[in-house]
Amino acid sequence: MRVVIAPDSFKGSISARDAAAAIAAGWRSVRPSDDVLELPQADGGEGTLDAIEAVTPDAVRRSAGLVTGPDGRPVPGEWLDLPDGTAVVELAQCSGIALMERLDPLGATTRGLGEVIAAALESGAVELVIALGGSASTDGGMGALEALDLSRPPPRGVRLLTDVTAPLLGPTGAAAVYGPQKGATPDQIAELEERLLAFSSLYDVDPGTPGAGAAGGTAYGFLAAWNAVIQPGAPEIAGLTGLRRHLRPGGVLITGEGSFDATSTQGKVVGHGIQLAAECGVSQTFVIAGRFSAEPRGPGGSPVASIALVDLAGSTDAAIAEPARWLSAAGARAATQLEA
Template sequence: MRIVVAPDSFKGSLDARAVAEAIGEGWRSVRADDDLVLLPQADGGEGTLDAIAASVPGTTFRSAGQVTGPDGRPVAGEWLELPDGTAVVELARSSGIALMERLDPIGATTRGMGETIAAALDAGSTALIIALGGSASTDGGAGALDALAGYRPPAGGVRLLTDVTAPLLGPTGAAATFGPQKGATLSQIAELEDRLTRFAATFDADPASPGAGAAGGTAFGFLAAWQATIHPGAPEIGTLTGLDRQLGCADVLMTGEGAFDQTSTQGKVVGHAFELAQRNSTGVIAIAGRFTTEPPSLDGLLVASISLSVLAGSAEAAMADPHHWLIEAGRKAAETV
């Protein structure tokens, strides 16, 4: 059989590559002769570079040197060069909330992401993909654009990857929806909303565009200033890594994430994988740390759903050793078919 292993990361636990490798190890312990294809996935958030590097042959990590972190402290800048000369930059690596020593919703900046992009352009990148997710700031991308003063978009264009459709402004916009996650109080949300409103007024672009509010409005900044285009992250990365192509000749797809809930099928990695499996009539095995809702039957294509928490006896036990329980999940999946 031909098996495609295409999980998202198990957030707070293991990245997508480690998840895929552990599941694959378990599967091979039962069915060693199967053709196993590991294609870790992402939706544009943290872990996007690692997922692409693990799935696309010929990619190269490139250093941008020290860049400005979201709270002003220096961090290591890094981007991914694809074989065709495209640069992939992950906002979370240089301007992500996980890099903050303390949350600072007013002062946090995307400048380091702009410095990373500048390094990629200086190296001759012909196109640019920016993975938006995990942002620490709500600056509309102003910090990044300031770092890019004097630069022009590459000839091959700029694609923005995101899994949200929020506009820039209003009750469902960047400040109101995502500001609290970044530590913003009600008064700070109002201040951020005012800043974004004034920032948007300097451009001839529509702040109501779906996805413009992604990454604290960074999507809007690049949409307006660099004529970037916004794309759903999971489908774009699925295409880039060859997931759609591989499922055309696969018998079983194994996919999953840390917590499977009612949002999992709404623009996320697992939901996109399910859609591709249905399109190709491929059997599906869903693996998750826990299921708070049952996955859809996929017109009878769902072979099994495997919970690490059930295998381990509790969520705490599963989190204590996720690598072991993912191997067990891969073994159980192989026994199921």
């Protein structure tokens, strides 16, 4: 039986690549004869470089040296140099919230992202893919654009990968929806909204453009300044990794993420995987997550099998402390459930 294991990263706990390997080990411990394929995924957030690198022959991970981290402390910057001259840059890698020593909603910056992009352009990149997700700031990408100064976009243009459709401003925008996740109080949210409004007044680009609010409005900054194009991250990366062509009628798909909620089926890795599995005639889909606050469902509302690591480990702390152990246990549980 073909078993495709295609999780997102379990943010702050384990990478998508290591998660896929752990789940695969658990599955094989029960069903060693199955054709198990590890195909880690991403949607523009943490792990995007890893997912693309894993399936792109001759891709090279390049160093930008130390760049400005989201809280001002230096962090190592990296990008992925693809054989066709495309540079893939991951905001979470150099300007992500996981890099913050403590949350600073008003002071956090995307400057490091701009410094990595500058290094990629100086190396000769002719196209740029910016993975937007996991940001620490709500600066509209101003920090990144300031670091780029008078740099021009590459000749083949800029694509922005994101898993959200939020506009820049308003009650569903970057500050109102995502500011609290970055530690912003109501007063700080109002201040961030004013900053973004003032920034958007400098350009003719509509701040209501779907996805403009991604990564604290960084998407808007590159839409406005560099005429970038927004693309849904999960389908783009699934296409690069060949997820659809690896799924088999009568086979199995195992996907997952750290925390499954009502947004997980709205343009994210898990939701896209469930949709593809249904289209390809996969007989069984499993969702493995650290925890569930909603029930995973497929097209038409059909239930999808779910396995929570907190249930296997006994607590959230235990699951986070040993993610590979419990992901392996979840893989074995899924194989047992299939056999049953």
